[in-house]
Amino acid sequence: MLTKRIIPCLDVDRGRVVKGIRFVNLRDAGDPVEQALEYERQGADEIVFLDITASSDNRETVIDMVRKTAYELSIPFTVGGGIRSYSDVRRTLMAGADKVSLNTAAVQNPSLIKEGAEIFGSQCIVVAIDAKRAGEGKWEVYTHGGRRATGMDAIEWASKAEEMGAGEILLTSMDFDGSKDGYDLELTRRVSESVNIPVIASGGAGNPAHIYEALTAGKADAALAASIFHYAEYTVGEVKAYLMERGVPVRVVPIPPKPEKGLPSGSPGGVGEDAKAGKR
Amino acid sequence: MRVAVLDMGLGNLLSIRRGIERASTGKGVPSPGAGAGSRPQAGPSAEVTIAQRDSEAHSADAIVIPGVGAFRDGALAIMERFGGTVERIRKGEAPALGICLGMQLLFTRSFEGGEYLGLNLIPGDVVKLPAAVKVPHMGWNSIRILREGVLVRGIPDGEHFYFVHSYYCRPEDWGVAVAEAEYGVPIPAIVEKGAIFGTQFHPEKSGEAGRLVIRNFLEAAKR
Numbered sequence: 001m002l003t004k005r006i007i008p009c010l011d012v013d014r015g016r017v018v019k020g021i022r023f024v025n026l027r028d029a030g031d032p033v034e035q036a037l038e039y040e041r042q043g044a045d046e047i048v049f050l051d052i053t054a055s056s057d058n059r060e061t062v063i064d065m066v067r068k069t070a071y072e073l074s075i076p077f078t079v080g081g082g083i084r085s086y087s088d089v090r091r092t093l094m095a096g097a098d099k100v101s102l103n104t105a106a107v108q109n110p111s112l113i114k115e116g117a118e119i120f121g122s123q124c125i126v127v128a129i130d131a132k133r134a135g136e137g138k139w140e141v142y143t144h145g146g147r148r149a150t151g152m153d154a155i156e157w158a159s160k161a162e163e164m165g166a167g168e169i170l171l172t173s174m175d176f177d178g179s180k181d182g183y184d185l186e187l188t189r190r191v192s193e194s195v196n197i198p199v200i201a202s203g204g205a206g207n208p209a210h211i212y213e214a215l216t217a218g219k220a221d222a223a224l225a226a227s228i229f230h231y232a233e234y235t236v237g238e239v240k241a242y243l244m245e246r247g248v249p250v251r252v253v254p255i256p257p258k259p260e261k262g263l264p265s266g267s268p269g270g271v272g273e274d275a276k277a278g279k280r
Numbered sequence: 281m282r283v284a285v286l287d288m289g290l291g292n293l294l295s296i297r298r299g300i301e302r303a304s305t306g307k308g309v310p311s312p313g314a315g316a317g318s319r320p321q322a323g324p325s326a327e328v329t330i331a332q333r334d335s336e337a338h339s340a341d342a343i344v345i346p347g348v349g350a351f352r353d354g355a356l357a358i359m360e361r362f363g364g365t366v367e368r369i370r371k372g373e374a375p376a377l378g379i380c381l382g383m384q385l386l387f388t389r390s391f392e393g394g395e396y397l398g399l400n401l402i403p404g405d406v407v408k409l410p411a412a413v414k415v416p417h418m419g420w421n422s423i424r425i426l427r428e429g430v431l432v433r434g435i436p437d438g439e440h441f442y443f444v445h446s447y448y449c450r451p452e453d454w455g456v457a458v459a460e461a462e463y464g465v466p467i468p469a470i471v472e473k474g475a476i477f478g479t480q481f482h483p484e485k486s487g488e489a490g491r492l493v494i495r496n497f498l499e500a501a502k503r
Contacts, residue, residue: 002421002463003440040487045420045442070294074302076442076485096294098444098485120291121349123416123444167416196411198418221419251420251440253487 003249004215005045005222006236007200008229010035012051012081015061019230033068039229040075042236043253047073048101048170048224051081052145058082063095070096080128080170089116093124101170103128104143107150107157110164117165122197125168127161129154131187132174139187146174154187155194162195169195170224172202180206180227188218200224208234208242215248281324281502284331284340286365288357290349293330296379299484300328300344303494323495324502334364342501343369347380347482351392351406351447354381358399366399375475375501377494383471383478384449392447401476404451413464416446421461421481423469429458430500431470431477431493439489441469441481448480475500 011019016030026034036047049069051062059082066079079092080101089112092100106113106127116125130146131139131154139154158169171191173184183204192199201220205211211223228234240250283300285293304326331337343365345358358366368374378386387398390406398406409415420440425432441461448467451457457468461480470493471478477497483490 002417002419002443005419067294070292071298074299074485074487074490076444076482094292096292098295122446123418168418196414197416198414221414 001249003045003251004220004243005200006043006211006239006243006250007046007048007222007224008039008044008236009048009050009202009224009226011226012049012053012062012065014053014058015065018052019226021230021232032065033072036069036073036077039236040073042229043240043251044075044236045222045251046075046098047077049077049079049081050101051079053082056082059088059091063091066092066095066097078126078170080126086112086115089120089125093120099124099126099168101126101128103130104145106161106166107141107143107152110160113161113164113166117167122165122167125166126170126200127158127166127168128170128172129157129161129191130172130174131184133184133187137186137190139190142174155190158191158195158199162197166197168198168200170200170202171220173204176204177202178227179204182206182210183214183218183220183223185213185218188214188220192219192221198222208239211239212243212246212248215243281326281341281498282329282339283326283342283344283498283501284329284337284365285344285346286337286358286362287330287332288346288349288354288361290353290357291346292348293346295482296344296346296484297328297330299490299494300326300498303491303498304328324498326498331365332361334362337362337365340374342498343374343376345376345378345382345385347378347382347384349381351381351384351390351398352394352396354385355390355396355398358385366401369476370399370401372475375497376477377497378476378478379484380445380480380482383480384445384447386471386476386478387449387451390447402449402451402456402471402473402478403453404449404456406447406449408447409445409467410464416444417448417463417467418444420486421463421469423459423461423481425459426457427455429470429472431472431479431496432458433496433499434492435489441479441483441486441489441493443469443481445480449478 076098078099198221201214205225
Protein backbone atom coordinates (compact mmCIF):
# COMPACT_ATOMS: atom_id res chain seq x y z
CA MET A 1 0.00 0.00 0.00
CA LEU A 2 1.26 3.45 -0.88
CA THR A 3 2.07 5.29 2.32
CA LYS A 4 1.47 8.92 3.25
CA ARG A 5 4.70 10.88 3.28
CA ILE A 6 6.09 13.04 6.08
CA ILE A 7 8.36 15.73 4.70
CA PRO A 8 10.45 18.00 6.95
CA CYS A 9 11.31 21.36 5.40
CA LEU A 10 14.64 23.10 5.95
CA ASP A 11 14.96 26.82 5.28
CA VAL A 12 18.37 27.67 3.92
CA ASP A 13 19.96 31.13 3.70
CA ARG A 14 23.27 31.46 1.84
CA GLY A 15 23.91 27.76 2.17
CA ARG A 16 23.19 27.62 5.91
CA VAL A 17 20.15 26.20 7.65
CA VAL A 18 18.24 28.93 9.48
CA LYS A 19 15.37 26.74 10.53
CA GLY A 20 16.31 23.21 11.33
CA ILE A 21 16.66 20.81 14.20
CA ARG A 22 18.05 22.71 17.16
CA PHE A 23 18.15 20.17 19.93
CA VAL A 24 20.29 17.55 18.37
CA ASN A 25 23.98 17.23 18.86
CA LEU A 26 25.00 17.80 15.32
CA ARG A 27 28.60 18.74 14.70
CA ASP A 28 27.41 21.71 12.69
CA ALA A 29 23.78 22.66 13.21
CA GLY A 30 23.88 25.03 10.25
CA ASP A 31 24.96 22.36 7.79
CA PRO A 32 22.05 21.41 5.51
CA VAL A 33 23.49 17.95 4.86
CA GLU A 34 23.78 17.07 8.55
CA GLN A 35 20.26 18.29 9.19
CA ALA A 36 18.89 16.27 6.29
CA LEU A 37 20.71 13.15 7.45
CA GLU A 38 19.27 13.54 10.93
CA TYR A 39 15.77 13.66 9.44
CA GLU A 40 16.55 10.62 7.33
CA ARG A 41 17.53 8.75 10.53
CA GLN A 42 14.26 9.82 12.13
CA GLY A 43 12.33 8.25 9.27
CA ALA A 44 11.54 11.22 7.01
CA ASP A 45 10.25 10.12 3.62
CA GLU A 46 11.67 13.08 1.74
CA ILE A 47 13.33 16.40 2.51
CA VAL A 48 12.47 19.82 1.11
CA PHE A 49 15.09 22.55 1.09
CA LEU A 50 13.66 26.02 0.75
CA ASP A 51 16.27 28.56 -0.27
CA ILE A 52 15.26 31.89 1.25
CA THR A 53 18.36 33.83 0.27
CA ALA A 54 17.38 37.29 -0.84
CA SER A 55 20.22 37.93 -3.24
CA SER A 56 20.16 36.48 -6.72
CA ASP A 57 23.87 35.66 -6.98
CA ASN A 58 23.41 32.66 -4.77
CA ARG A 59 22.97 29.83 -7.27
CA GLU A 60 26.51 28.48 -6.90
CA THR A 61 26.03 28.09 -3.14
CA VAL A 62 22.75 26.26 -3.66
CA ILE A 63 24.20 23.99 -6.35
CA ASP A 64 27.09 23.14 -4.06
CA MET A 65 24.64 22.24 -1.27
CA VAL A 66 22.64 20.07 -3.68
CA ARG A 67 25.76 18.17 -4.72
CA LYS A 68 26.81 17.50 -1.15
CA THR A 69 23.31 16.43 -0.16
CA ALA A 70 22.94 14.08 -3.13
CA TYR A 71 26.25 12.53 -2.13
CA GLU A 72 25.12 11.65 1.39
CA LEU A 73 21.35 11.29 1.47
CA SER A 74 19.60 8.05 0.51
CA ILE A 75 16.06 9.41 0.41
CA PRO A 76 14.68 11.86 -2.18
CA PHE A 77 14.98 15.62 -1.80
CA THR A 78 13.42 18.68 -3.39
CA VAL A 79 14.95 22.10 -3.81
CA GLY A 80 12.80 25.22 -4.00
CA GLY A 81 13.25 28.96 -3.80
CA GLY A 82 14.93 31.16 -6.33
CA ILE A 83 14.56 28.78 -9.26
CA ARG A 84 13.77 31.23 -12.03
CA SER A 85 14.69 29.73 -15.36
CA TYR A 86 15.03 26.51 -17.28
CA SER A 87 18.77 26.81 -16.73
CA ASP A 88 18.21 26.88 -12.94
CA VAL A 89 15.97 23.80 -13.20
CA ARG A 90 18.52 21.96 -15.25
CA ARG A 91 21.49 22.83 -13.06
CA THR A 92 19.68 21.90 -9.85
CA LEU A 93 18.52 18.53 -11.15
CA MET A 94 21.86 17.75 -12.78
CA ALA A 95 23.56 18.49 -9.46
CA GLY A 96 21.53 15.66 -7.94
CA ALA A 97 18.23 17.05 -6.65
CA ASP A 98 15.35 14.66 -7.24
CA LYS A 99 12.85 17.45 -7.76
CA VAL A 100 12.70 21.19 -8.07
CA SER A 101 9.89 23.27 -6.69
CA LEU A 102 8.70 26.22 -8.80
CA ASN A 103 6.60 29.00 -7.34
CA THR A 104 6.84 32.56 -8.68
CA ALA A 105 8.59 31.44 -11.87
CA ALA A 106 5.80 28.97 -12.66
CA VAL A 107 3.17 31.71 -12.36
CA GLN A 108 5.14 34.18 -14.46
CA ASN A 109 6.09 31.61 -17.06
CA PRO A 110 3.96 28.45 -16.97
CA SER A 111 5.79 27.05 -19.99
CA LEU A 112 8.71 26.48 -17.62
CA ILE A 113 6.65 23.67 -16.04
CA LYS A 114 6.09 22.14 -19.45
CA GLU A 115 9.67 22.47 -20.57
CA GLY A 116 11.02 20.97 -17.35
CA ALA A 117 8.52 18.11 -17.39
CA GLU A 118 9.15 17.24 -21.02
CA ILE A 119 12.89 17.02 -20.58
CA PHE A 120 13.27 15.66 -17.06
CA GLY A 121 9.87 14.08 -16.47
CA SER A 122 6.86 15.31 -14.52
CA GLN A 123 8.09 13.63 -11.36
CA CYS A 124 10.91 16.20 -11.14
CA ILE A 125 8.64 19.24 -11.29
CA VAL A 126 6.82 20.33 -8.15
CA VAL A 127 4.63 23.42 -8.40
CA ALA A 128 4.47 25.28 -5.08
CA ILE A 129 1.35 27.32 -4.50
CA ASP A 130 1.05 29.94 -1.76
CA ALA A 131 -2.69 30.43 -1.27
CA LYS A 132 -4.64 32.90 0.82
CA ARG A 133 -8.34 32.89 1.57
CA ALA A 134 -10.27 35.38 -0.57
CA GLY A 135 -13.82 34.61 0.51
CA GLU A 136 -16.08 31.63 0.95
CA GLY A 137 -14.47 28.64 -0.75
CA LYS A 138 -12.05 30.91 -2.64
CA TRP A 139 -8.28 31.15 -2.37
CA GLU A 140 -5.96 33.50 -4.20
CA VAL A 141 -2.45 32.64 -5.39
CA TYR A 142 0.38 34.81 -4.11
CA THR A 143 3.94 34.98 -5.42
CA HIS A 144 7.25 36.55 -4.36
CA GLY A 145 7.25 34.82 -1.00
CA GLY A 146 3.65 35.75 -0.35
CA ARG A 147 4.12 39.44 -0.99
CA ARG A 148 2.35 39.76 -4.32
CA ALA A 149 -1.26 38.92 -5.09
CA THR A 150 -1.87 37.49 -8.55
CA GLY A 151 -5.66 37.52 -8.80
CA MET A 152 -5.45 33.84 -9.77
CA ASP A 153 -7.66 31.20 -8.17
CA ALA A 154 -5.59 28.59 -6.34
CA ILE A 155 -7.73 25.61 -7.33
CA GLU A 156 -7.76 26.62 -10.99
CA TRP A 157 -4.02 27.23 -10.91
CA ALA A 158 -3.39 23.77 -9.45
CA SER A 159 -5.32 22.21 -12.34
CA LYS A 160 -3.48 24.33 -14.86
CA ALA A 161 -0.14 23.33 -13.34
CA GLU A 162 -1.12 19.67 -13.64
CA GLU A 163 -2.11 20.23 -17.26
CA MET A 164 1.27 21.84 -17.96
CA GLY A 165 3.04 18.77 -16.61
CA ALA A 166 3.60 19.30 -12.89
CA GLY A 167 4.14 16.02 -11.08
CA GLU A 168 3.12 17.28 -7.66
CA ILE A 169 1.57 20.29 -5.90
CA LEU A 170 3.13 21.74 -2.75
CA LEU A 171 0.25 23.69 -1.27
CA THR A 172 0.88 26.25 1.47
CA SER A 173 -1.91 28.03 3.27
CA MET A 174 -0.71 31.56 3.97
CA ASP A 175 -3.51 32.06 6.49
CA PHE A 176 -2.47 29.07 8.57
CA ASP A 177 1.29 29.09 7.99
CA GLY A 178 3.08 29.75 11.28
CA SER A 179 -0.17 29.53 13.28
CA LYS A 180 0.46 26.01 14.58
CA ASP A 181 -3.34 25.70 14.59
CA GLY A 182 -3.43 23.06 11.88
CA TYR A 183 -3.51 22.99 8.11
CA ASP A 184 -6.22 24.65 6.02
CA LEU A 185 -8.16 21.42 5.58
CA GLU A 186 -10.76 22.83 3.24
CA LEU A 187 -8.17 24.26 0.86
CA THR A 188 -6.15 21.06 0.99
CA ARG A 189 -9.16 18.87 0.30
CA ARG A 190 -10.44 21.08 -2.52
CA VAL A 191 -7.09 21.01 -4.32
CA SER A 192 -6.53 17.29 -3.66
CA GLU A 193 -9.91 16.49 -5.17
CA SER A 194 -9.42 18.68 -8.21
CA VAL A 195 -6.09 17.26 -9.42
CA ASN A 196 -4.89 13.76 -10.20
CA ILE A 197 -1.32 14.31 -8.99
CA PRO A 198 -0.06 14.10 -5.41
CA VAL A 199 -0.66 17.08 -3.11
CA ILE A 200 1.65 18.02 -0.23
CA ALA A 201 -0.13 19.95 2.52
CA SER A 202 1.91 22.74 4.09
CA GLY A 203 1.47 25.50 6.64
CA GLY A 204 0.04 25.28 10.14
CA ALA A 205 1.26 21.99 11.61
CA GLY A 206 1.50 22.29 15.39
CA ASN A 207 1.10 18.68 16.47
CA PRO A 208 0.70 15.15 15.06
CA ALA A 209 -3.11 15.46 15.12
CA HIS A 210 -2.87 18.29 12.58
CA ILE A 211 -0.83 16.09 10.27
CA TYR A 212 -3.37 13.30 10.75
CA GLU A 213 -6.18 15.67 9.73
CA ALA A 214 -4.34 16.89 6.63
CA LEU A 215 -3.78 13.31 5.45
CA THR A 216 -7.35 12.15 6.16
CA ALA A 217 -9.94 14.95 6.08
CA GLY A 218 -7.62 17.07 3.91
CA LYS A 219 -6.97 14.12 1.55
CA ALA A 220 -3.34 15.15 1.13
CA ASP A 221 -0.80 12.60 -0.04
CA ALA A 222 1.97 14.06 2.05
CA ALA A 223 2.43 16.58 4.83
CA LEU A 224 5.24 19.10 5.06
CA ALA A 225 6.20 20.61 8.39
CA ALA A 226 9.12 22.50 9.84
CA SER A 227 8.61 23.99 13.27
CA ILE A 228 7.33 20.92 15.07
CA PHE A 229 10.41 19.00 13.97
CA HIS A 230 12.72 21.97 14.18
CA TYR A 231 12.10 22.56 17.87
CA ALA A 232 12.24 18.83 18.56
CA GLU A 233 8.70 18.92 19.86
CA TYR A 234 8.21 15.70 17.95
CA THR A 235 10.51 13.53 15.92
CA VAL A 236 9.38 12.29 12.53
CA GLY A 237 9.22 8.81 14.05
CA GLU A 238 6.85 9.95 16.79
CA VAL A 239 4.53 11.56 14.27
CA LYS A 240 4.53 8.37 12.23
CA ALA A 241 3.81 6.21 15.26
CA TYR A 242 0.83 8.46 16.02
CA LEU A 243 -0.44 8.12 12.45
CA MET A 244 0.04 4.38 12.36
CA GLU A 245 -1.95 3.92 15.58
CA ARG A 246 -4.82 5.68 13.83
CA GLY A 247 -4.68 3.57 10.72
CA VAL A 248 -2.86 5.94 8.36
CA PRO A 249 -0.42 3.96 6.22
CA VAL A 250 3.11 5.20 6.87
CA ARG A 251 6.58 3.81 6.44
CA VAL A 252 7.82 3.18 9.94
CA VAL A 253 11.49 2.91 10.68
CA PRO A 254 12.81 1.97 14.13
CA ILE A 255 12.25 5.04 16.30
CA PRO A 256 15.51 6.53 17.49
CA PRO A 257 15.61 7.91 21.03
CA LYS A 258 14.29 11.45 21.38
CA PRO A 259 17.18 13.88 21.15
CA GLU A 260 18.14 15.52 24.39
CA LYS A 261 17.13 19.12 24.67
CA GLY A 262 19.96 21.53 25.03
CA LEU A 263 21.80 24.25 23.27
CA PRO A 264 22.65 23.65 19.67
CA SER A 265 26.20 22.49 19.39
CA GLY A 266 28.87 24.44 17.59
CA SER A 267 28.41 27.87 16.18
CA PRO A 268 24.85 28.10 14.94
CA GLY A 269 25.74 30.75 12.39
CA GLY A 270 22.48 32.61 12.42
CA VAL A 271 20.29 29.77 13.64
CA GLY A 272 17.41 31.23 15.53
CA GLU A 273 13.75 31.86 15.73
CA ASP A 274 14.08 35.08 13.81
CA ALA A 275 14.24 33.37 10.45
CA LYS A 276 13.39 36.07 8.02
CA ALA A 277 11.04 34.19 5.78
CA GLY A 278 9.01 31.05 5.46
CA LYS A 279 7.27 30.51 8.76
CA ARG A 280 5.97 27.02 7.99
CA MET B 281 34.59 -6.10 -8.68
CA ARG B 282 33.86 -3.51 -11.32
CA VAL B 283 30.38 -2.10 -11.79
CA ALA B 284 29.48 -0.01 -14.83
CA VAL B 285 26.54 2.38 -14.66
CA LEU B 286 25.37 3.06 -18.21
CA ASP B 287 25.19 6.81 -18.84
CA MET B 288 22.44 7.44 -21.33
CA GLY B 289 22.78 11.20 -20.99
CA LEU B 290 19.40 11.53 -19.32
CA GLY B 291 20.23 12.81 -15.90
CA ASN B 292 22.36 12.84 -12.83
CA LEU B 293 23.97 9.52 -11.93
CA LEU B 294 25.54 10.63 -8.67
CA SER B 295 22.77 9.12 -6.53
CA ILE B 296 22.98 5.70 -8.12
CA ARG B 297 26.76 5.76 -8.03
CA ARG B 298 26.69 6.63 -4.34
CA GLY B 299 23.98 4.04 -3.75
CA ILE B 300 26.26 1.33 -5.10
CA GLU B 301 29.22 2.66 -3.13
CA ARG B 302 27.22 2.71 0.09
CA ALA B 303 26.03 -0.85 -0.50
CA SER B 304 29.56 -1.85 -1.27
CA THR B 305 31.25 -0.37 1.77
CA GLY B 306 28.36 -0.72 4.16
CA LYS B 307 28.74 2.96 4.93
CA GLY B 308 25.12 3.90 5.31
CA VAL B 309 23.30 5.92 7.89
CA PRO B 310 23.73 4.09 11.18
CA SER B 311 20.75 4.45 13.46
CA PRO B 312 21.57 6.63 16.44
CA GLY B 313 21.64 4.99 19.82
CA ALA B 314 22.42 1.66 18.25
CA GLY B 315 25.75 0.11 19.06
CA ALA B 316 28.62 -0.19 16.65
CA GLY B 317 27.59 -3.79 16.02
CA SER B 318 24.45 -2.63 14.24
CA ARG B 319 26.45 -0.86 11.59
CA PRO B 320 25.39 -2.20 8.21
CA GLN B 321 27.47 -5.09 7.08
CA ALA B 322 29.78 -4.31 4.21
CA GLY B 323 28.98 -5.74 0.82
CA PRO B 324 31.45 -6.81 -1.86
CA SER B 325 33.92 -4.09 -2.66
CA ALA B 326 32.86 -2.42 -5.86
CA GLU B 327 34.56 0.10 -8.09
CA VAL B 328 31.92 2.10 -9.94
CA THR B 329 32.44 3.46 -13.45
CA ILE B 330 30.02 5.78 -15.18
CA ALA B 331 30.27 4.38 -18.69
CA GLN B 332 29.60 6.65 -21.63
CA ARG B 333 30.23 4.03 -24.31
CA ASP B 334 30.49 0.30 -24.79
CA SER B 335 34.25 0.18 -24.38
CA GLU B 336 33.98 1.64 -20.89
CA ALA B 337 31.50 -1.02 -19.79
CA HIS B 338 33.32 -3.85 -21.50
CA SER B 339 35.34 -5.18 -18.59
CA ALA B 340 32.67 -4.62 -15.94
CA ASP B 341 31.56 -7.56 -13.81
CA ALA B 342 28.11 -6.07 -13.40
CA ILE B 343 25.98 -3.56 -15.28
CA VAL B 344 23.51 -1.08 -13.84
CA ILE B 345 20.94 0.49 -16.16
CA PRO B 346 19.73 3.64 -14.41
CA GLY B 347 16.28 5.03 -14.49
CA VAL B 348 15.51 8.58 -15.47
CA GLY B 349 13.86 10.14 -18.49
CA ALA B 350 11.45 8.90 -21.13
CA PHE B 351 11.36 5.37 -22.54
CA ARG B 352 11.95 6.44 -26.13
CA ASP B 353 15.11 8.41 -25.29
CA GLY B 354 16.41 5.68 -23.01
CA ALA B 355 15.83 2.92 -25.56
CA LEU B 356 17.47 4.96 -28.32
CA ALA B 357 20.49 5.80 -26.19
CA ILE B 358 21.10 2.29 -24.89
CA MET B 359 20.82 0.74 -28.34
CA GLU B 360 23.07 3.36 -29.93
CA ARG B 361 25.74 3.49 -27.27
CA PHE B 362 25.76 0.10 -25.59
CA GLY B 363 24.93 -2.54 -28.22
CA GLY B 364 27.85 -4.74 -27.15
CA THR B 365 26.98 -4.50 -23.48
CA VAL B 366 23.37 -5.42 -24.18
CA GLU B 367 24.61 -8.52 -26.03
CA ARG B 368 26.74 -9.49 -23.03
CA ILE B 369 23.68 -9.14 -20.80
CA ARG B 370 21.56 -11.15 -23.24
CA LYS B 371 24.10 -13.99 -23.26
CA GLY B 372 24.26 -13.96 -19.47
CA GLU B 373 27.91 -12.86 -19.46
CA ALA B 374 27.28 -9.79 -17.33
CA PRO B 375 24.66 -9.62 -14.57
CA ALA B 376 22.52 -6.51 -14.98
CA LEU B 377 20.27 -4.46 -12.74
CA GLY B 378 17.72 -2.14 -14.36
CA ILE B 379 16.30 0.56 -12.10
CA CYS B 380 12.90 2.18 -12.73
CA LEU B 381 13.03 3.16 -16.42
CA GLY B 382 16.10 0.90 -16.59
CA MET B 383 13.87 -2.04 -15.64
CA GLN B 384 11.24 -1.02 -18.17
CA LEU B 385 13.87 -0.96 -20.92
CA LEU B 386 14.47 -4.67 -20.32
CA PHE B 387 10.98 -5.41 -21.68
CA THR B 388 9.77 -5.89 -25.24
CA ARG B 389 8.00 -2.62 -25.88
CA SER B 390 6.49 0.42 -24.22
CA PHE B 391 3.46 2.54 -24.95
CA GLU B 392 4.92 5.65 -23.32
CA GLY B 393 4.25 8.54 -25.73
CA GLY B 394 3.73 6.16 -28.68
CA GLU B 395 4.96 2.64 -29.22
CA TYR B 396 8.67 1.94 -28.83
CA LEU B 397 10.75 -1.21 -28.76
CA GLY B 398 12.81 -2.09 -25.72
CA LEU B 399 15.61 -4.62 -25.29
CA ASN B 400 13.27 -7.63 -25.18
CA LEU B 401 15.38 -9.33 -22.51
CA ILE B 402 12.14 -10.00 -20.63
CA PRO B 403 9.04 -10.51 -22.81
CA GLY B 404 6.23 -8.11 -21.95
CA ASP B 405 4.82 -4.62 -22.37
CA VAL B 406 5.17 -1.35 -20.47
CA VAL B 407 1.81 0.40 -20.11
CA LYS B 408 0.31 3.45 -18.40
CA LEU B 409 -0.96 3.19 -14.82
CA PRO B 410 -4.78 3.10 -14.58
CA ALA B 411 -6.62 6.42 -14.50
CA ALA B 412 -8.28 5.52 -11.18
CA VAL B 413 -5.08 6.33 -9.24
CA LYS B 414 -2.97 9.46 -9.04
CA VAL B 415 -0.20 9.44 -11.61
CA PRO B 416 2.80 9.41 -11.15
CA HIS B 417 2.85 6.67 -8.55
CA MET B 418 5.09 8.61 -6.20
CA GLY B 419 6.26 7.71 -2.73
CA TRP B 420 7.01 4.79 -0.45
CA ASN B 421 4.97 1.70 -1.22
CA SER B 422 5.13 -1.70 0.45
CA ILE B 423 6.05 -4.77 -1.55
CA ARG B 424 4.62 -8.26 -1.38
CA ILE B 425 7.20 -10.94 -1.91
CA LEU B 426 5.87 -13.54 -4.36
CA ARG B 427 8.68 -16.02 -4.45
CA GLU B 428 12.28 -16.58 -3.48
CA GLY B 429 14.72 -14.39 -5.27
CA VAL B 430 18.17 -12.91 -5.10
CA LEU B 431 17.32 -9.26 -4.49
CA VAL B 432 14.85 -9.94 -1.67
CA ARG B 433 17.29 -11.83 0.53
CA GLY B 434 16.93 -10.43 4.03
CA ILE B 435 14.06 -8.16 2.98
CA PRO B 436 10.89 -8.70 5.04
CA ASP B 437 7.53 -9.00 3.30
CA GLY B 438 5.82 -5.60 3.42
CA GLU B 439 9.07 -3.58 3.34
CA HIS B 440 8.74 -0.09 1.80
CA PHE B 441 10.58 1.30 -1.19
CA TYR B 442 10.52 4.63 -3.02
CA PHE B 443 8.64 4.54 -6.33
CA VAL B 444 8.31 7.25 -8.98
CA HIS B 445 6.77 6.19 -12.27
CA SER B 446 3.78 6.63 -14.54
CA TYR B 447 4.10 3.41 -16.56
CA TYR B 448 4.48 -0.14 -15.31
CA CYS B 449 5.64 -3.49 -16.67
CA ARG B 450 3.29 -6.29 -17.67
CA PRO B 451 5.45 -9.37 -18.14
CA GLU B 452 4.12 -12.17 -20.33
CA ASP B 453 5.23 -14.60 -17.66
CA TRP B 454 4.40 -13.32 -14.16
CA GLY B 455 6.87 -15.87 -12.88
CA VAL B 456 9.63 -13.28 -13.46
CA ALA B 457 8.10 -11.11 -10.71
CA VAL B 458 9.77 -11.74 -7.37
CA ALA B 459 7.81 -9.01 -5.62
CA GLU B 460 4.89 -6.77 -6.45
CA ALA B 461 3.42 -3.53 -5.21
CA GLU B 462 -0.25 -2.60 -5.27
CA TYR B 463 -1.21 0.68 -6.94
CA GLY B 464 -4.59 0.39 -8.60
CA VAL B 465 -3.18 -2.75 -10.20
CA PRO B 466 -0.48 -5.19 -9.12
CA ILE B 467 2.85 -3.77 -10.28
CA PRO B 468 5.95 -5.93 -10.60
CA ALA B 469 8.32 -4.30 -8.12
CA ILE B 470 11.25 -6.69 -8.55
CA VAL B 471 11.85 -8.94 -11.56
CA GLU B 472 14.52 -11.56 -11.98
CA LYS B 473 15.30 -13.72 -14.98
CA GLY B 474 18.60 -15.54 -14.82
CA ALA B 475 21.25 -12.87 -14.29
CA ILE B 476 18.89 -10.08 -15.35
CA PHE B 477 17.38 -8.09 -12.48
CA GLY B 478 15.05 -5.13 -12.31
CA THR B 479 13.48 -2.91 -9.66
CA GLN B 480 10.61 -0.57 -10.45
CA PHE B 481 11.48 1.41 -7.31
CA HIS B 482 14.67 3.37 -6.73
CA PRO B 483 16.85 1.36 -4.33
CA GLU B 484 19.34 4.24 -4.20
CA LYS B 485 16.56 6.44 -2.76
CA SER B 486 15.06 3.81 -0.47
CA GLY B 487 17.22 4.17 2.61
CA GLU B 488 18.56 1.05 4.32
CA ALA B 489 16.17 -1.38 2.60
CA GLY B 490 17.32 -0.11 -0.78
CA ARG B 491 20.93 -0.45 0.24
CA LEU B 492 20.34 -4.12 1.02
CA VAL B 493 18.75 -4.72 -2.40
CA ILE B 494 21.79 -3.25 -4.14
CA ARG B 495 24.09 -5.28 -1.91
CA ASN B 496 22.19 -8.44 -2.84
CA PHE B 497 22.73 -7.63 -6.49
CA LEU B 498 26.46 -7.08 -5.95
CA GLU B 499 26.74 -10.37 -4.01
CA ALA B 500 25.03 -12.23 -6.84
CA ALA B 501 27.14 -10.55 -9.51
CA LYS B 502 30.38 -11.30 -7.68
CA ARG B 503 30.17 -15.01 -8.41
